[in-house]
Amino acid sequence: MADSNEMTINLVVLGRTQTGKSAAGNSLLGSSDFESHCSPSSVTTCCSLGRSCRILGIIRRNGCELALRVQVLDTPSYPHSGLSKEQVRDTVRSALAHHFREEGLHLALLVLRADLPLCPDESDHAIQFIQELLGPTWKDFTAVLLTHADKAEEAGFSEEAYLHSASSTLLSLLTSVQNKYIFLDNQKSIIKEERDIVLRKLLNFIRQNNYQALPLFKHSKELN
Numbered sequence: 001m002a003d004s005n006e007m008t009i010n011l012v013v014l015g016r017t018q019t020g021k022s023a024a025g026n027s028l029l030g031s032s033d034f035e036s037h038c039s040p041s042s043v044t045t046c047c048s049l050g051r052s053c054r055i056l057g058i059i060r061r062n063g064c065e066l067a068l069r070v071q072v073l074d075t076p077s078y079p080h081s082g083l084s085k086e087q088v089r090d091t092v093r094s095a096l097a098h099h100f101r102e103e104g105l106h107l108a109l110l111v112l113r114a115d116l117p118l119c120p121d122e123s124d125h126a127i128q129f130i131q132e133l134l135g136p137t138w139k140d141f142t143a144v145l146l147t148h149a150d151k152a153e154e155a156g157f158s159e160e161a162y163l164h165s166a167s168s169t170l171l172s173l174l175t176s177v178q179n180k181y182i183f184l185d186n187q188k189s190i191i192k193e194e195r196d197i198v199l200r201k202l203l204n205f206i207r208q209n210n211y212q213a214l215p216l217f218k219h220s221k222e223l224n
Contacts, residue, residue: 001097005064005066005125006054006060006066006067006069007059007066007067007068007069007211008068008069008070008071008103009068009070009071009106009107009109009202009203009206010071010073010099010100010103010104010107010109010213011025011028011070011071011105011106011108011109011139011202012072012073012075012092012096012100012107012147013025013072013073013074013075013111014075014078014092014108014109014110014111014126014129014133015077015078015110015111015112015126016077016079016126016129017077017079017080017081018113019077019111019112019113019147020111020113020147020148020184020186020221021044021074021075021111022030022034022035022044022074023147023186024109024111024145024184025072025197026050027184028052028195028199029050029051029052029055029069029072030052030192030195031052033050033072033127034048034050034072034074035046044074044076044077045076045080045082045083046076046091047073047074047075047091047092047094047095048073048074049071049073049074049095049099050071050072050074051069051070051071051072052068052069052070052071052163053069053163054068054069055067055068055069055070055196055199057196058196058199058203059203062115065142068173068203070111070199071099071100072134073092073095073096073099075091075092075095076088076092078125078126078129079125085129088129089129089132089133092133096133096216097216100213100216101216103213104213104215104216105134105141105214106206106209106211106214107136107141107142107143107202107205107206108111108130108134108143109142109143109144109145110126110130110142110144110145110177111145111147112144112145112146113146113147113148114146114147114148114149114151114152114162114169114183115148115152115155116148116171117167117170118167118170118173119169120169123170123172126173127173127176130142131219134214135214137214139176139177139178140178140209140214141209141214142177143177143180143181143202143205144173144174144177144180144181144182145181145182146181146182146184147184147186148184149183149184149185149186150185151186152183153185159183159201162183162189180205180206180208182198182201182202184198
């Protein structure tokens with residue numbers, strides 16, 4: 001945090017094709033930095049960094065209001081329709097080290113669709129992929145972002161009812177990341193008030209780590 005009156009949080013979005021990773025990144029930034037549309041193949045093929053404007057009214061520390069900036073790294077999906085696992089992993093790892101090497105990563109957001117069931121194989125592959133990227137402390141720096149929550153709501157599920165009916169696979173994953181999860185309503189996510197709610201929840205997760213970030217440069221060297 002170079003400016004004592006400003007805080008920057010560094011996030012990366014990870015997940016399968018068509019889960020809404022890029023759209024979620026745009027919602028967090030309050031912009032349309034990342035290409036996002038329905039497609040029969042993976043849309044994102046490389047990593048790109050988006051940075052929000054100064055956001056006020058979200059966080060106070062020591063009695064003083066801080067301006068918040070959000071940096072989001074959008075990534076190719078895994079599995080990917082045109083890239084191997086190794087290509088996606090190495091691309092994301094390199095981008096993380098390049099963009100967040102000095103300040104570190106505050107949270108990796110595993111993006112899942114709330115309107116689709118999570119299968120055991122999908123969960124296992126996602127966990128393994130994140131472990132390879134972030135190392136042994138991945139659980140402390142990972143949260144789950146459940147997109148398309150509006151479709152689950154249309155089907156009659158409140159958040160509480162959804163979790164009560166969720167598969168053991170999803171519940172086990174949420175337990176692994178210490179129940180750090182957020183439902184994202186794709187219809188309301190462009191509304192400032194909805195975005196502010198999501199950002200406050202993310203900041204609460206980051207506060208649980210005492211605002212510490214995962215040092216990626218050291219981890220990258222260890223992996224290489």
